[in-house]
Amino acid sequence: MTAGTIRSATSSVNGDGIITYGSYVGGKDVPSDQWVHVLGARAVLDDSFANLALKRKLDRGDTTLSEAATNAVVGRVAVADANTIRMAMYSAAEAAAEWRTMPLSVRVDGYLELMHSAITDNIPTIEHMLTLEGHPLELARWEISGMLAASSREARQFYREQLWRETTAGGQRQIIRRQPDGVVCVNPPANAPMVSALFAALSIASGNAMIVRAPRSVPLGIMYAIHDLLAPVLDEIGAPAGTVNAVCGHPGPLFDAWLESPLVNDIMYFGSSRTGVAFERRCVTFGKKPILELAGNDAVVVWRDADLDHAAQAVTEGFFGSGQLCMIPNQTVVHPAVADAFIDRVSARASALRPGYPDEEGVLLSPVLRHDAFRTCLDDALSKGAVLVSGGSGMSLDGSTDGAGFFLEPTVIRVNGLRRAREILAVEHETFFPLMPIIVPDADDDDELLTETVEFVNTNLYGLRNSVWATDDAVVERFLTGIVNGGLLKINDSHISFSPPLPSHGGTGLTGGVFGEANYPVLRTTHLQGVSIRSGATAPRYR
Incomplete structure (x- = not known):
């Protein structure tokens, strides 16, 4: 991956220079007959009324990019239909069953090291994508430093120590390990979608598969991160197709699908405390683990x-x-x-x-x-x-x-x-x-x-x-x-x-909900399991 460029393996740029992404499901780009269009931040600041009105017409299909003849639009992203949303859940569930069997050396060391390198090699492009979404350049650099910190050597070593601890006592191998929950669905916030999706993608290191919702208002950065940063990394280390998926759509239908599906295990929700605490109750009702990243004060x-x-x-x-x-x-x-x-x-x-x-x-x-x-x-x-x-x-x-x-x-x-x-x-x-x-x-x-x-x-x-x-x-x-x-x-x-x-995220009270604490996605999307192993040459002893 070349620094400062956007890969074109799964994204495409049409004749007007518009970056185009479909949904990313099961390792494939899935197009749609409905799109949301992305305006550059400068265009919004220069003439918000005209350009936002144009975006609405484009999203409704009332006009086309060629008819609009504008450079205000920098990209477009496919809106996922109900079938695509179902496909994403099935693909993630199939991938999770295989991916969790991979050794920690692949899931933690291999994946996160390559993720760290992909971010480092593409810093100029990531900065560009973030500023397109309105992030001031200096804050974009701060956000990138957070991505690099979370996938750093020090972080990887800590994750390994927490995911697997082993001792020997009385001829018995004793293991305390964290097992992946399975399929993790992620709802990033509109104010920081790309970096929040990459933060949540740390959960993949513990053996989970991920589905991320790209907000309709700011979908481009997430789609770039999934298509052009994470997917090539996962391909390189041999992760199954479906380990990472991205769909753009309205939150209501997506949340309902996630909550009602037996294939989904965890839902990571970013948003306000009022809506997040209410969503937490829905998750518990449907038997899903809620992982909340809400307001801070x-x-x-x-x-x-x-x-x-x-x-x-x-x-x-x-x-x-x-x-x-x-x-x-x-x-x-x-x-x-x-x-x-x-x-x-x-x-x-x-x-x-x-x-x-x-x-x-x-x-x-x-x-x-x-x-x-x-x-x-x-x-x-x-x-x-x-x-x-x-x-x-x-x-x-x-x-x-x-x-x-x-x-x-x-x-x-x-x-x-x-x-x-x-x-x-x-x-x-x-x-x-x-x-x-x-x-x-x-x-x-x-x-x-x-x-x-x-x-x-x-x-x-x-x-x-x-x-x-x-x-x-x-x-x-x-x-x-x-x-x-x-x-x-x-x-x-x-x-x-x-x-x-x-930790970079996570907290107590109205920040993290009832289960709130420091949030390491590698750990929060797992559960503890104890393992005892004997040779089988001795009779069992219950005391």
Whole structure:
């Protein structure tokens, strides 16, 4: 696979330069008489009304690409019909029965090493595909670093250790191993479809087969990842056809088919907490294992002895992608002794962030559709005593203030008092826009303040990531032993960085549902099994 190019083995480019993908089922490209068309991010920003109207006409079949004569459309993806969806489940079930018999050296070492190489060799193309979908280039690079971390040598070694442990005792081989669940169906989020699909594809390493739904709004990146990254890797190591499958369609019919099919074992669902928790109940009713990746409302704690410049840099990560990422900081608790100096630093950094086209260097802000929700949330905070420090308005593409613009100014508010902070919506729930509440507890004895801060973090309804900035060893130890909420705890580190073999996803509460914890797809899509092996030369003993 050549870096910076899109393979044409299963994808095709027509005379208009449009990348075309069918469904990918059983190792074959499956066309359709219905398509969804993909607009480039620049086209949407330049003329959203006209180009989105054109997309609707193309998707309905009211016009054709040749009639439209436009360069706004960069690709199209086939919509899977009911038969194609059934074919995907049968193909995955057949493949899983064979694939799980492959040794770990093939499934973990071979597959993930080649996956890592495929990503590395195609970084320019992956960046291009992500920016086409509206991901700012710098965030695309961050997302790629996460893919590489999850398939790194350190991660592979950890997976191997967890999947198979063997000892000998009393002439008996004792094995504790994790066996694959079978067919894993994946519903990625529309804000990060490609990287979420690649994250879920780690489940293949444990012996599962995967079916991924490409969202109709952003299907191109997923289809590229399946057709042109994963499928060639699996072919190279001899995986059966059907080990990976991809279909594009409406979520409702697909979910119903997955839930009702006896061939499906696990469903990995990315989405809001409200819909995800309800979907979890449906999964349990139908006997499917739900693996949820839902909202985050991550907390950062900045203690009095923290490096304020470093901590402010980490908190500013909460504005990346205009706050439309689940694993970024959503709220900060800062020690009252350093609150003023810290807030000034964060505000200055936030105000320096600028909008722009996603393929431009240095752009970190994305368009935000939910301006009404942003203003409702900001008004709620201000009405309950919060103070607007900076931001608060809309922005146009050039960075000028514009209430009707696509973008929102990164906004910092100060919330005085810890005990009643969660009366504010922006503190209690994930916001998904660039609004950072910085909570300043009332001055108190440090020991008491430590206790209250730890309790505040632990009682967060969500639990994805938490991070702490402090240098005193005793203070760090209090946070380390006290914070139990969340799937990942970072201390004096970037809140969003990836550090293999630590988990990148997963959490507790409304983030991961009833079964929530740190999410390693290689492990979450498996079940523990104990094995005892004797030679057969001795009589059985029950005690």
